[in-house]
Each structure stands twice: as structure tokens, then as C-alpha cells.
Amino acid sequence: MSEPLKIALLGAGVVGSQVARILDEQAGELEARVGRPLEIIGVGVRDVAKERPGIDPSLITADLEPLVEAADVVIEVMGGMEPAGSLVRRALTSGTSVVTANKELLAENLAEFSSLADASGADLYFEAAVAGAIPIVRPLRESLVGDEVYEVMGILNGTTNFILDKMITSGLEFDEALQQAKDLGYAEADPTADVGGHDAAAKAALLAGLAFHSDVKGSQVFREGITGITKQDIEAAKAMNCTVKLLAVASINGDDVAVKVHPAMVPLTHPLANVSGAFNAVFVTSREAGELMFLGPGAGGAPTASAVMGDVVTVARHIVRGGSTPSSSNYRRRRVSDIGASRTRYFISLEVEDRPGILAKSATVFATHHVSVQTVQQSYLEGLERQDGFSARLGFMTHEATESDLAAVVEELRAADFVGPNVRFMRIEGS
Amino acid sequence: MSEPLKIALLGAGVVGSQVARILDEQAGELEARVGRPLEIIGVGVRDVAKERPGIDPSLITADLEPLVEAADVVIEVMGGMEPAGSLVRRALTSGTSVVTANKELLAENLAEFSSLADASGADLYFEAAVAGAIPIVRPLRESLVGDEVYEVMGILNGTTNFILDKMITSGLEFDEALQQAKDLGYAEADPTADVGGHDAAAKAALLAGLAFHSDVKGSQVFREGITGITKQDIEAAKAMNCTVKLLAVASINGDDVAVKVHPAMVPLTHPLANVSGAFNAVFVTSREAGELMFLGPGAGGAPTASAVMGDVVTVARHIVRGGSTPSSSNYRRRRVSDIGASRTRYFISLEVEDRPGILAKSATVFATHHVSVQTVQQSYLEGLERQDGFSARLGFMTHEATESDLAAVVEELRAADFVGPNVRFMRIEGS
Numbered sequence: 001m002s003e004p005l006k007i008a009l010l011g012a013g014v015v016g017s018q019v020a021r022i023l024d025e026q027a028g029e030l031e032a033r034v035g036r037p038l039e040i041i042g043v044g045v046r047d048v049a050k051e052r053p054g055i056d057p058s059l060i061t062a063d064l065e066p067l068v069e070a071a072d073v074v075i076e077v078m079g080g081m082e083p084a085g086s087l088v089r090r091a092l093t094s095g096t097s098v099v100t101a102n103k104e105l106l107a108e109n110l111a112e113f114s115s116l117a118d119a120s121g122a123d124l125y126f127e128a129a130v131a132g133a134i135p136i137v138r139p140l141r142e143s144l145v146g147d148e149v150y151e152v153m154g155i156l157n158g159t160t161n162f163i164l165d166k167m168i169t170s171g172l173e174f175d176e177a178l179q180q181a182k183d184l185g186y187a188e189a190d191p192t193a194d195v196g197g198h199d200a201a202a203k204a205a206l207l208a209g210l211a212f213h214s215d216v217k218g219s220q221v222f223r224e225g226i227t228g229i230t231k232q233d234i235e236a237a238k239a240m241n242c243t244v245k246l247l248a249v250a251s252i253n254g255d256d257v258a259v260k261v262h263p264a265m266v267p268l269t270h271p272l273a274n275v276s277g278a279f280n281a282v283f284v285t286s287r288e289a290g291e292l293m294f295l296g297p298g299a300g301g302a303p304t305a306s307a308v309m310g311d312v313v314t315v316a317r318h319i320v321r322g323g324s325t326p327s328s329s330n331y332r333r334r335r336v337s338d339i340g341a342s343r344t345r346y347f348i349s350l351e352v353e354d355r356p357g358i359l360a361k362s363a364t365v366f367a368t369h370h371v372s373v374q375t376v377q378q379s380y381l382e383g384l385e386r387q388d389g390f391s392a393r394l395g396f397m398t399h400e401a402t403e404s405d406l407a408a409v410v411e412e413l414r415a416a417d418f419v420g421p422n423v424r425f426m427r428i429e430g431s
Numbered sequence: 432m433s434e435p436l437k438i439a440l441l442g443a444g445v446v447g448s449q450v451a452r453i454l455d456e457q458a459g460e461l462e463a464r465v466g467r468p469l470e471i472i473g474v475g476v477r478d479v480a481k482e483r484p485g486i487d488p489s490l491i492t493a494d495l496e497p498l499v500e501a502a503d504v505v506i507e508v509m510g511g512m513e514p515a516g517s518l519v520r521r522a523l524t525s526g527t528s529v530v531t532a533n534k535e536l537l538a539e540n541l542a543e544f545s546s547l548a549d550a551s552g553a554d555l556y557f558e559a560a561v562a563g564a565i566p567i568v569r570p571l572r573e574s575l576v577g578d579e580v581y582e583v584m585g586i587l588n589g590t591t592n593f594i595l596d597k598m599i600t601s602g603l604e605f606d607e608a609l610q611q612a613k614d615l616g617y618a619e620a621d622p623t624a625d626v627g628g629h630d631a632a633a634k635a636a637l638l639a640g641l642a643f644h645s646d647v648k649g650s651q652v653f654r655e656g657i658t659g660i661t662k663q664d665i666e667a668a669k670a671m672n673c674t675v676k677l678l679a680v681a682s683i684n685g686d687d688v689a690v691k692v693h694p695a696m697v698p699l700t701h702p703l704a705n706v707s708g709a710f711n712a713v714f715v716t717s718r719e720a721g722e723l724m725f726l727g728p729g730a731g732g733a734p735t736a737s738a739v740m741g742d743v744v745t746v747a748r749h750i751v752r753g754g755s756t757p758s759s760s761n762y763r764r765r766r767v768s769d770i771g772a773s774r775t776r777y778f779i780s781l782e783v784e785d786r787p788g789i790l791a792k793s794a795t796v797f798a799t800h801h802v803s804v805q806t807v808q809q810s811y812l813e814g815l816e817r818q819d820g821f822s823a824r825l826g827f828m829t830h831e832a833t834e835s836d837l838a839a840v841v842e843e844l845r846a847a848d849f850v851g852p853n854v855r856f857m858r859i860e861g862s
Contacts, residue, residue: 022577022719032644033576035757127574133720135566135574143558143566145464146453146740213463271726274705288453288737289564292727295702296720306719309577323754326466 004039005316008071010064010087011078012043012052015101015128018305019075019312020055030309034316042067044078044087065090073315075308076100077128081108088113095120097315097324099308101128107202107218110209114327123318124327125311130203131156131280133303134296135310140210140284141325148287149211151251153429156203158278158298159194160226160246162186164263165276167234168243174229186278196225197261200248207282208250208259214334216250216259222339224262233426236349236395237265239377243273247429249344256337262427265347270430283430340404345374345428347397348406350413351381351390351420358418362394365416369408372399390420397428435470436747439502441495441518442509443476443483446532446559449736450506450743451486461740465747473498475509475518496521504746506739507531508559512539519544526551528746528755530739532559538633538649541640545758554749555758556742561634562587562711564734565727566741571641571715572756579718580642582682584860587634589709589729590625591657591677593617595694596707598665599674605660617709627656628692631679638713639681639690645765647681647690653770655693664857667780667826668696670808674704678860680775687768693858696778701861714861771835776805776859778828779837781844782812782821782851789849793825796847800839803830821851828859 007023009016023030023038031037043055044064052060061067064087068074074091076098078084084105091098093116100106106113106129117124127137131154140149155161159181166177178195181187193199201221208216226246237244242265250259266273271293275281280298285291297303318324352358359376366373377395385393398406406425414423438454440447454461454469462468474486475495483491492498495518499505505522507529509515515536522529524547531537537544537560548555558568562585571580586592590612597608609626612618624630632652639647657677668675673696681690697704702724706712711729716722728734749755783789790807797804808826816824829837837856845854 018719026577026579029579030577134723135570138569138574139566142745143569143741144737145744146457146461146742147737148457148460271705274702286737288449288733288740290728290731290734292565292725294723294725296723300721302719303721306575306578306717309719310574311577313576314573317757318754321754321757323749323752326748326752 002036004037005034005072005319006041006070007038007312008042008044008067008074009040010044010074010076010084012045012055012060013077013079014301015077015304015308016043017052017054018301019077019308022305022309030313033313035320036316038312038316041070046078068096069094071096072319073312074098075312076102077308079104081105085109089116092116092122092124093120095122097123097319099125099311099315101126101304101308103129103199103202103206104218107205110206111215117327121324123315123324125315126206127311128304128307130206131282131294132296132298132300133306134280134282134294134298135307136207136282136294137210139294140207144284144286144289147289149284150287151249151285152207152211152282153272154207154248154282155245155272155275155280156248156298157194157200157246158280159187159191160200161275161279162277163195164226164229164244164246167229167231171231173231174227195227197223197246200246200261204248204250204259204261207248208257211250212252212257212334214257216257216336220259220336222260222262222342226263229263233424236347237426239395240265240347240397241268242266242428243268244426245272249429253337253342255334256341257334258337258342260339260342264427264429266430272430340402340407342403343400345398345400345431346406346425347395347428348410348413348423348425349393349395350423351393353389353418354380354392359394361418362413365412366396366398366409369405369412371401371405371409373397374399388420433467435468436465436503436750437472437501438469438743439473439475439498439505440471441475441505441507441515443474443486443491444508444510445732446508446735446739447474448483448485449732450508450739453736453740461744464744466751467747469743469747472501477509477514499527500525502527503750504743505529506743507533508739510535512536516540520547523547523553523555524551526553528554528750530556530742530746532557532735532739534560534630534633534637535649538636541637542646548758552755554746554755556746557637558742559735559738561637562713562725563727563729563731564737565711565713565725565729566738567638567713567725568641570725571638575715575717575720578720580715581718582680582716583638583642583713584703585638585679585713586676586703586706586711587679587729588625588631588677589711590618590622591631592706592710593708594626595657595660595675595677598660598662602662604662605658626658628654628677631677631692635679635681635690635692638679639688642681643683643688643765645688647688647767651690651767653691653693653773657694660694664855667778668857670826671696671778671828672699673697673859674699675857676703680860684768684773686765687772688765689768689773691770691773695858695860697861703861771833771838773834774831776829776831776862777837777856778826778859779841779844779854779856780824780826781854782824784820784849785811785823790825792849793844796843797827797829797840800836800843802832802836802840804828805830819851
């Protein structure tokens with residue numbers, strides 16, 4: 001029997017315990033696929049006192065650095081910036097391949113880690129860091145590497161997708177839908193990372209970097225969460241035959257890259273509109289391949305572990321057979337464009353007095369700031385919605401415009417005496 | 432400047448000309464991605480007299496063997512069994528990596544080619560052979576290699592998907608829809624390969640082999656085309672909240688693999704039901720990852736060339752950096768099960784006399800052959816449909832049963848004196 005490959009597993013939580021289980025249950029199958037057995041030489045944790053169901057207690061250790069140094073492959077699923085960052089750096093520097101699911105860590109350090117990996121000949125794989133079990137990192141890094149990607153658009157956070165679904169199907173306000181998500185275990189006690197769009201922004205940075213061969217950090221991603229979405233926004237979207245999704249959008253913008261996470265109206269005819277509940281999906285537009293979509297579970301221990309294990313087999317095969325995949329793909333060095341220069345379509349809703357000339361005055365505001373209007377809908381307000389003489393609502397759908405021009409329109413409308421205080425806008429994607 | 436990698440391009444048709452264009456237009460980008468320039472040293476064709484728009488005439492040659500021998504990478508997009516097969520064999524035997532889009536060739540020879548590649552250390556990549564630009568070969572070979580796939584189900588032929596769509600949306604009979612597909616250039620003058628399911632069967636064999644680590648040949652795939660589908664079948668599907676798709680289904684069946692291509696009823700709620708027109712899609716169910724779907728253009732020169740070029744960059748990187756991906760993954764050696772042992776659900780429609788006891792007699796036929804009925808619907812026939820005293824139609828939806836038990840039911844019903852001659856059945860998938 002050939003000598004086992006030594007695996008250091010960092011982290012014994014939801015994902016780590018599933019990785020340990022698969023390595024145990026599928027040992028024979030994995031050996032056949034790799035050509036050598038895979039053996040966990042230690043499970044590194046910060047707190048050895050904590051109980052770890054399903055993990056052999058004799059493997060648990062808090063001596064993380066010696067564990068990493070003894071390994072052929074490091075699996076990092078402990079999360080957080082430290083000590084994960086130092087351990088990954090140590091492994092890559094010494095030529096030890098790393099598989100990680102740590103999106104926060106990668107979103108700030110991918111360029112550095114890639115350089116370390118390429119300098120030492122180590123592999124750095126991270127399929128599980130974006131969109132859970134959906135193979136999207138590998139298609140972008142390898143399948144589409146002979147093509148030119150124009151745009152990557154995704155639903156990358158299951159919690160917010162669940163909450164928005166609830167608002168749409170049950171007519172709930174945000175707070176009510178969030179509470180349901182908490183009750184069902186889909187949202188954490190502190191849901192900020194999800195509903196604020198931080199989780200999606202880290203993933204968007206990774207996708208943008210891969211798709212456009214540039215260095216994009218999570219902190220450079222324009223980010224707007226879903227906490228401000230109201231029942232009125234949802235109703236407006238429905239009236240336009242759209243749904244509302246928290247989207248991550250990364251696209252070529254001239255020589256730059258635009259990377260944004262925000263709620264958006266998506267036409268019901270777009271494939272992303274039908275992605276419901278805890279599912280994730282990524283929609284890719286490229287020069288040669290056209291439109292591709294990838295759909296699957298975006299989170300969960302077993303699906304994430306599946307993605308981790310696919311990477312583990314690949315790097316293990318490289319060790320057995322030689323070779324590695326280049327990590328540094330940021331040779332294009334595109335800059336992240338200022339959000340103001342980013343272009344998309346918009347829906348703007350405002351309340352006005354119902355008298356002649358108001359529509360024209362409103363439309364003039366758009367024209368002044370070079371925002372071209374595609375359609376306008378007028379509806380009449382009733383009951384509680386009708387306040388202070390503002391008895392009609394105008395819904396403008398625009399052609400593509402820059403964020404800065406749109407912001408100027410919204411600012412001027414908010415200041416106008418013929419417009420009520422409730423001026424709302426939402427980006428439209430996928431049309 | 433580093434020395435170029437020498438590319439032999441075999442084939443100058445729809446795909447070959449697009450590959451040549453991308454290699455030319457994206458030369459700088461591809462060099463950055465690979466680390467060395469890629470240079471076409473010759474374009475091999477069978478008929479040098481034919482005009483090849485977009486291809487440098489000085490590169491055209493019919494001396495195929497010397498071209499292959501001089502190359503670092505062979506791109507085979509000429510199609511057909513010979514001379515493609517001999518040329519691929521020659522390349523792989525001598526350690527030259529091959530990228531091919533030739534599904535017919537691979538569906539009969541993948542196991543042999545893989546062994547040749549592994550023996551010489553060459554790479555064999557074929558993303559473009561299945562589902563055009565959709566990355567599905569790589570996810571099955573690499574992303575899901577740490578998981579266990581249970582079932583792969585796909586819409587793998589755009590022509591038949593277009594024809595069935597037409598029948599469903601416009602109420603056409605098969606011949607009329609086929610004519611429209613021909614008029615629009617979606618079907619060839621001789622449409623047998625598409626409508627007979629041969630094209631989908633070759634792709635199904637490749638997917639089954641990859642997913643289940645076994646040797647599956649196209650000729651072993653159970654195959655039923657769409658030529659027998661009638662307006663009545665479509666109406667029956669609609670009445671059951673289903674659509675009709677030509678599906679390729681490969682699944683674990685005990686220790687064996689079941690691989691089938693046939694028209695099937697698919698519930699409208701299933702993601703595959705919404706894949707329309709010339710799109711392809713593959714739906715994968717695995718032990719750890721759960722359900723994944725991949726969607727995109729299934730054919731066309733540019734999309735197929737995108738898939739070819741992704742593979743070319745990968746094998747070129749292996750040449751520059753060392754390493755290769757193991758091709759032989761048929762170590763599980765699962766057998767392809769007899770179609771009779773394959774299990775699924777069925778819809779059976781029959782015409783009967785409208786008198787007491789007939790439903791019971793019909794149901795007894797199912798019970799006799801161990802086929803469990805889930806629902807029965809009775810409708811009354813009018814006008815032309817009503818013939819020879821058979822005035823009612825029964826629609827049976829079954830639980831899972833084997834093909835051989837179902838065949839016995841259909842045979843007995845066809846022979847029964849209380850049943851009219853028009854006994855039809857269709858498999859139900861994705862429910």
C-alpha cells in the first residue's frame with residue numbers, strides 16, 4: 001500500500017465535521033480517485049475543551065503551527081481572519097497546498113496568497129468559498145479561461161433570498177420576514193453579515209477577481225443590504241413583472257471592473273428570478289459562450305464539504321502526479337471603478353400632487369441629468385398612502401444611466417416642492 | 432519571448448474556424464493565461480480544395496499525421512470516426528495532449544483513449560463534447576470528484592428541445608414542428624441523429640462514464656427518439672401539469688448504471704421544465720452536494736469553441752508548469768444494466784368501453800405485474816376520437832416500477848378485448 005497523504009484539517013465546526021466524515025466514509029473511493037490514501041493527521045481547533053461530535057478526540061489539537069508544518073495538504077475551514085490567515089500563509093510559503101472555504105479571508109488576501117502559492121508551487125483552491133456546492137470557481141478559473149467574461153451576476157446569499165421570498169409570497173414587511181427566518185434557523189441572531197450584504201460582497205470580490213483577472217477586495221465592493229426594502233418596493237416590482245433579489249453584479253466597465261451588491265428588480269422572465277429559498281445561482285455572460293447559469297445549494301455543511309473535497313482530490317492528484325494550477329490570475333490589473341461610474345437601469349417611485357404639468361416637470365429632472373426615461377406609470381393613492389396633498393404616484397423606469405446621474409436625479413426630486421418626501425429607487429438587473 | 436506552444440488544429444468547419452479566430456484575436460490574453468504563446472502550426476482538413484473562410488490558407492494541409500506529430504497540443508474538431516480516431520490515438524500514444532469535441536468518437540473509445548493518455552502522461556480533455564459551452568465535464572471530473580453522484584439528467588439536444596417546445600406552445604404535430612425547425616435551420620435535412628436520440632445517447636454515455644467512474648459506450652444506451660410523440664401525448668402531459676422533454680438519464684441502479692435517452696413527462700415545477708429552445712441543461716443529484724443545475728447554449732460554433740479553448744488553456748498550462756489530469760476514471764467498472772431492470776414512473780393512457788367494471792379490470796392488469804398505480808383519471812371521448820365503442824379514456828400514473836413490469840402491463844392491456852388499440856405510455860422523470 002502506498003504512503004498516505006497527510007491532511008491537516010483546521011476547523012471542526014459544521015463544515016469541518018462533514019469533511020472529516022466524508023474522508024472517513026469514502027476512504028476507499030477517495031484513494032482510488034487520488035492514487036494514494038488520504039489520512040487526517042490532526043484536527044486543529046482554537047478551543048480543545050469544546051465537544052466535537054463525530055471527530056476522533058485523539059486527533060484534536062490546538063498546536064496549529066506544527067500541524068500545518070507536518071501536512072501535505074491543509075484544509076482550512078475554521079473561518080475568521082486569524083489564526084486562519086497566518087496558517088494559510090505559512091502553508092503556502094512552504095509549498096504546502098491549501099484548500100479553504102474562508103471567503104472573508106480570501107476577499108482581502110487572495111492576491112497575496114496567490115503569489116505565495118505560485119512562488120512555492122503550491123495549489124490554492126477555494127471552490128467552497130463562493131456559492132457553496134455550486135462549481136463556479138473552477139469554471140471561471142479553467143472552463144472559461146479561453147473565453148472573455150463580460151458579466152457575472154449572482155444570488156450568493158441564501159438568508160436574504162429566503163427573506164425576500166417571504167416578503168414577496170406572504171406580503172410581509174422586512175422585520176416580520178427576518179423574524180420568520182430566525183425562527184426557522186435560516187438567519188443568525190445577529191443577521192448583519194447576511195442582510196447587510198457583507199457576506200455577498202466578499203463572494204462578489206472573489207468572483208470579480210477570477211472573472212476579470214484582477215485584484216478585487218471585499219472592501220472595494222459597493223454594498224447595499226436589504227434592510228431598507230419595504231412592502232411598497234415589493235409591490236412596485238410586482239407591478240413591473242419583476243421580483244426582488246439581493247444580487248452581486250461584477251462587470252466590465254470600460255477598462256475598469258464594476259462590483260456591486262444591492263437589492264435589484266429582476267424581470268420574472270430571467271432565469272435568476274426563479275431561484276428561490278436557500279438556493280444560490282450564478283449567471284455568467286461571456287463573449288464566446290454566451291449565457292450560462294449555475295444553480296445549487298449555497299450553504300450547509302454537507303454541500304460545502306462536497307466542494308471542499310473536490311478541491312482536496314484535485315490538489316492531492318497534483319501531489320501524486322505532479323503539477324499545480326496557477327493561482328495568480330490578476331495580470332490584467334483592472335481597477336475597481338467608482339460606484340458613480342457604474343451603469344444600470346433604475347426604477348424610481350415618487351409621490352406628487354395630482355395636477356397638470358407635474359409629470360412634465362418630473363420628466364424634466366431626469367432629462368437635466370441625462371437620464372433617459374423608458375416608461376412612466378401613474379397611479380392614484382388612496383387612504384393612508386394619501387398625505388399632504390400628494391395624491392398620485394409616478395413610477396419611472398429608465399434606460400441605462402450612471403449611478404452618479406441617477407443620484408443627482410433623486411437628490412433634485414427629493415428637494416422639489418411638487419414631490420412628496422417618499423422618493424424611492426431600485427436598480428434593475430437582468431433585463 | 433518564450434517559445435510558442437505548437438497547436439495542430441484538426442478540422443476547419445463551424446467549430447474549427449471559431450477556434451482559429453479566438454486563437455488569433457485573443458493571442459495576447461491567452462499568452463498571459465498560459466505563460467507561453469499559442470501558435471497554430473497547421474489546420475488539418477480532408478479536402479484542401481474546399482474554401483475555408485477566416486483561416487490562413489497557408490496553414491491548410493491534408494498531411495494529417497505529420498501535423499499531429501509536430502504538435503504540442505492537438506485540437507480535434509473534425510468530427511466522425513476516421514481519420515479522427517487514428518489521429519487522436521497517435522497523439523495520445525506519443526504523449527501529446529488532445530482536446531476534442533467529438534462525442535461520437537469518445538462515446539465508443541473513451542476508455543481506450545483514457546488509458547493511452549494515462550500511459551503516456553498526456554492530457555485528454557473534451558468539455559465541448561457534451562452540452563456545448565456548459566461546463567459539465569470538468570465539474571463531474573473534478574468538482575464533484577470528492578462526492579458521490581447518484582443521477583445525472585439532462586436536456587442534451589437543442590434540436591429536439593426546439594421541436595418539442597413548438598409542439599407544446601403551438602399545438603403542432605411532430606412532422607409540422609420538424610418542418611419549422613428545418614426552415615429555421617435548427618434541424619438538418621436528415622434529422623435522424625437528433626430526433627432519433629443518437630446525438631443525446633452519445634453525450635449520455637460520456638456523462639454516465641464520468642459520473643459513475645465506469646466504461647459506458649454510446650451503443651449501450653437505451654434510446655428512444657421523439658418521432659413517435661403525438662399531439663395527444665403533449666395534451667396528456669399538460670393535463671398532468673407536466674411538459675415533455677427528450678431527456679438523457681444516467682443513474683445508479685443497484686451495483687449497475689442505468690443510462691437512457693427517451694422523451695419524458697417532466698413536472699412544470701422541475702428546473703429542467705423551464706429550459707427552452709436551443710438551450711441545454713444538466714441536473715445533477717449527489718450524496719453531499721444535493722441538487723445542482725448547469726444551463727447554457729448547447730451548440731453553435733462560438734460557444735463550442737469557448738469550451739474547446741478552456742481545455743486548450745488547461746492542457747497548455749500543464750505543459751508549461753508540469754502535471755496532467757488523470758483520464759481513466761473507470762475503476763468502478765459498474766456494468767450498464769439491462770433496460771428491463773431500470774426503474775422510473777410511468778403515465779399510461781388507454782381507451783376503454785364506458786361500462787361498469789372496466790376500471791377495475793384495467794387496474795387488475797397493473798396489479799398482476801406488480802406495478803403500483805398512484806392516480807387514475809377518466810375522461811370521455813368525443814367526435815373523431817370516439818371509435819368502435821371505446822368512449823372513455825383512462826390515464827394511469829404509476830409509482831416507480833421496472834421497465835420489464837411496465838412492458839408486461841402494456842402488452843396485456845394491448846391484448847385485452849375491453850381496451851382499444853391506442854395504448855400509449857410515457858416515462859415520468861424529475862418528480
